[in-house]
Amino acid sequence: MAAVDALDARILRLLLEQPRTSVREYARILGIARGTLQARLDRLERTGVITGSGPRLSPAALGHPVLAFVHIEVTQGHLDDVGDAIAEVPEIIEAFSITGGGDLMTRVVARDNAHLEDVIQRLIQLPGVVRTRTEVALRERVPHRMLPLIEAVGRAAGPGR
Structure with a gap:
């Protein structure tokens, strides 16, 4: 670090x-x-x-206002294969290996709910995917930010060298 x-x-x-x-x-x-x-x-x-x-680009301004978090459960031993496959899905704008309920958590954008369903159906059909769980975001409460963290790190570090 x-x-x-x-x-x-x-x-x-x-x-x-x-x-x-x-x-x-x-x-x-x-x-x-x-x-x-x-x-x-x-x-x-x-x-x-x-x-x-x-x-920083806005998916909503690009015609994809629906945001969902899709948790993907993967067959043991297939995490890398599924990770490679979901990288080919353009509506997935982020993906992480996670602990807890599921193996992968993805951030998915879509034009509308029907399009979101199509994306989820595509994910379910990938070899190695056992099931998905989807949570649709209603409203952004805290936008992506780094400034508060930078300020906290700067305060903790003390004066510059």
């Missing part, structure tokens, strides 16, 4: 709040040298703290 200090947390916060700003402008806002900022960004990427950059 990479150590993140208070300056790193400030950098990460700025990246989230102003994602289209240049490195030069970030350095000016933070009051640090551009080379210092670039070295820290490189380290944060190299250590896996920063995993990518680019726009």
Whole structure:
């Protein structure tokens, strides 16, 4: 795990709040040298703290407003095969191996409930899938976020190096 200090947390916060700003402008806002900022960004990427950059897209705006969490129970020994097969289903936007009720939990988007049913039927027919359980999301209560975590990590780390 990479150590993140208070300056790193400030950098990460700025990246989230102003994602289209240049490195030069970030350095000016933070009051640090551009080379210092670039070295820290490189380290944060190299250590896996920063995993990518680019726009966040809305499935709803792309015509897929229905969101469901589909738990998939898999025949023992077939988890990798089923994982590979569900990676080919475009409506699955995330999937995780889990403990508890089921072996995989997927985040599925669909155009409407009928389309969701079609996706679930496709999943049920995959070799190695025993059963599925679906929960439809009604409303997003806390959108995907990282800022509160970054702030907490920054406070815990103390002043920058």
